Amino acid sequence: MTAVNALIIDDSEIDRYILSRQLKQIGITSIVEKDDGLAGLNFLDAYDENKLKAGDSFPPNIIFLDINMPQINGFEFLERFKALRAKHELLSCVIMMYSSSERQEDKDRAYAYEFVKDFVVKGESSAEEIAAKIKNIQ
Amino acid sequence: MNISRKLMIIVVLTIFEISLTLFSMFEILQGAKFHQLNMLHLKYISEFSEQVMLTDDVDDLDTEKLRKTIYDIRQQPIDCLAQINGIEKFIMRRIGTYEAIELCEKDIVDANEGLKLIDSFVRNEISWQEFFVKLGSVSNILNQNSIDFEEPIVKTVEFIFNAMVPLVVIISIINIIFITYLSKNITGSINKVIALLSRENTNEAIDETISRNVSGEIKELLVVAGARLKEELVKTEINQKLELLVEQRTESLTKANDELAQFAYRMSHDLKAPLTSAKGLAQFVVQDIGEENFGEASENSVKIVSQMEKLERLIISVLALNDPEPKPEETSLVDMESVLSNVRENNAELLKENQCQFSGEANVEGDVQTNEKSMTLILDNLVSNAAKYCDKNKDFQFVKIIINEQKFDYSIRVVDNGLGIPEERLSEVFQMFKRFHPNVSFGSGLGLATVKKHVDYLKGSISLESSTKGTTFIITLPKEDTV
Numbered sequence A: 001m002t003a004v005n006a007l008i009i010d011d012s013e014i015d016r017y018i019l020s021r022q023l024k025q026i027g028i029t030s031i032v033e034k035d036d037g038l039a040g041l042n043f044l045d046a047y048d049e050n051k052l053k054a055g056d057s058f059p060p061n062i063i064f065l066d067i068n069m070p071q072i073n074g075f076e077f078l079e080r081f082k083a084l085r086a087k088h089e090l091l092s093c094v095i096m097m098y099s100s101s102e103r104q105e106d107k108d109r110a111y112a113y114e115f116v117k118d119f120v121v122k123g124e125s126s127a128e129e130i131a132a133k134i135k136n137i138q
Numbered sequence B: 001m002n003i004s005r006k007l008m009i010i011v012v013l014t015i016f017e018i019s020l021t022l023f024s025m026f027e028i029l030q031g032a033k034f035h036q037l038n039m040l041h042l043k044y045i046s047e048f049s050e051q052v053m054l055t056d057d058v059d060d061l062d063t064e065k066l067r068k069t070i071y072d073i074r075q076q077p078i079d080c081l082a083q084i085n086g087i088e089k090f091i092m093r094r095i096g097t098y099e100a101i102e103l104c105e106k107d108i109v110d111a112n113e114g115l116k117l118i119d120s121f122v123r124n125e126i127s128w129q130e131f132f133v134k135l136g137s138v139s140n141i142l143n144q145n146s147i148d149f150e151e152p153i154v155k156t157v158e159f160i161f162n163a164m165v166p167l168v169v170i171i172s173i174i175n176i177i178f179i180t181y182l183s184k185n186i187t188g189s190i191n192k193v194i195a196l197l198s199r200e201n202t203n204e205a206i207d208e209t210i211s212r213n214v215s216g217e218i219k220e221l222l223v224v225a226g227a228r229l230k231e232e233l234v235k236t237e238i239n240q241k242l243e244l245l246v247e248q249r250t251e252s253l254t255k256a257n258d259e260l261a262q263f264a265y266r267m268s269h270d271l272k273a274p275l276t277s278a279k280g281l282a283q284f285v286v287q288d289i290g291e292e293n294f295g296e297a298s299e300n301s302v303k304i305v306s307q308m309e310k311l312e313r314l315i316i317s318v319l320a321l322n323d324p325e326p327k328p329e330e331t332s333l334v335d336m337e338s339v340l341s342n343v344r345e346n347n348a349e350l351l352k353e354n355q356c357q358f359s360g361e362a363n364v365e366g367d368v369q370t371n372e373k374s375m376t377l378i379l380d381n382l383v384s385n386a387a388k389y390c391d392k393n394k395d396f397q398f399v400k401i402i403i404n405e406q407k408f409d410y411s412i413r414v415v416d417n418g419l420g421i422p423e424e425r426l427s428e429v430f431q432m433f434k435r436f437h438p439n440v441s442f443g444s445g446l447g448l449a450t451v452k453k454h455v456d457y458l459k460g461s462i463s464l465e466s467s468t469k470g471t472t473f474i475i476t477l478p479k480e481d482t483v
């Protein structure tokens, strides 16, 4: 596995905690958490600054993205991220949806973006399963 | 005179015109036929005189042939008399051409004379010479009859032609004049009616105008058409109303359906979320206990409890939101002061926690007729929000309820100096599950939806003003007796 830099964007602190603990279990140590789509976008947009600060652990190459968030929700994030990708060197960064939604409608809407590679339903995947999914998309 | 009578006159005139024309044509043809008969008559007469002339010898004389020729000659006046009708006889008498008929009769007598002569000769009563001379004179007489016959016939035909043609022409002209007059008359009446109907700003009702100014069939037509039109109008109106009603119902049903779908989705999501989180945490707790990592295990257990509390609150909110609409008879005279103190009581903990000052004033005369439960629920939610979303950066925090009695309604203002709601989200505040400060305080985003619902139950309205300086909710409730 190439070094994974994970970014978790989710408004639920507990869900962020659960996911990051699962990621740590499978050996991923470079994890950044953001509590809203807006915070996530700001983090990515401050590219040079963060690159300087974090070195190799920036930019993230996998983003775990929640859908229901108060300010900028998952779908709005995807739309804005499309623009950001070209602006910064983010083309190798892929997105894994991380939501409690099981609606096909939501899945279809997310998969409409080429950089959305997988859809993890909260509470349904063990750490090992998440590891397999990550391996799959790299 | 009404239109149908006038039309009847035209019909009669036209029938008269046509029959006169046909009659004249028939008479003229009749004249031609008499001419023809006369020509035939002359032909047989000339045959007869030839037979008489060419006989030099008594032995050559064929009396039978002569007799037959005379029969032939006699046939035309007989035919002629048979074909002449009463009207013709009448006309001929009037115009002095009746001699033609007399000539026919005379011709028959003369022919019979010839036949008698042949009989006498056959019976040898007269001599050959005498017979011959007398035959000659018969032939001459018949010939003269034929010649005389022409003139009265021509005269009669001429008379008919001269009399009938002008008559037909005159009648036709009268007919045309009458038709023109009538059509003008009808157009005139119709134009008058159109003018009457399109005249604006008359004080008189249209029915009266019609009955005063219009008569005959047009009046009848207008009355019947008017009645029919009214009927149709009523029908269309009813149909339109029904259509509108169906449209509105469909729209509200669709809206309700959409809302329900949205609600079901959010419910399943929001009910599931704390459960899923708790499940994940519980797995870690099991793991941590196995690894004797009790510190983290107990931390996560606390989190599980908070998730369960969240779930509990959510379920309570959902139940409140789905409270059935109170029945009108569930209202009572409510003391607003006691409602205010109950609200303060209910939110005491939250207010204290957030150091938020509560104050309330009820400027009303006596008790207010309303539903106490709805009223308390509304104010509870607004006060809890003011406390939860207060601004810690301000010198002090407050929430103030001011109830004022007005002429037709009560106005209730809930004012705070909290964080405010972002302007671009203001249109969403009363929607379910909308939360704008998720990190500031707990909640499920159902409070304001519940408030809106209960304000609707009380037939009131709610609006808000918000900025970073604070938020004011304004509720207007109609007074019971003005509803």
Ligand SMILES: Nc1ncnc2c1ncn2[C@@H]1O[C@H](COP(=O)(O)OP(=O)(O)OP(=O)(O)O)[C@@H](O)[C@H]1O
Residues within 6 Å of the ligand: B317, B381, B385, B386, B388, B389, B416, B418, B419, B420, B421, B429, B434, B435, B436, B437, B438, B442, B443, B444, B445, B446, B447, B448, B449, B471
């Ligand atoms: N007085 C207020 N000042 C600032 N923001 C407010 C105020 N009242 C409501 N809000 C905002 O509107 C959102 C919706 O309020 P609502 O009462 O419907 O939900 P909640 O308070 O989050 O949850 P619940 O009332 O269901 O426990 C809140 O999350 C908050 O962001």
Ligand SMILES: [Mg+2]
Residues within 6 Å of the ligand: B381, B384, B385, B443, B446, B447, B448
């Ligand atoms: Mg609330």
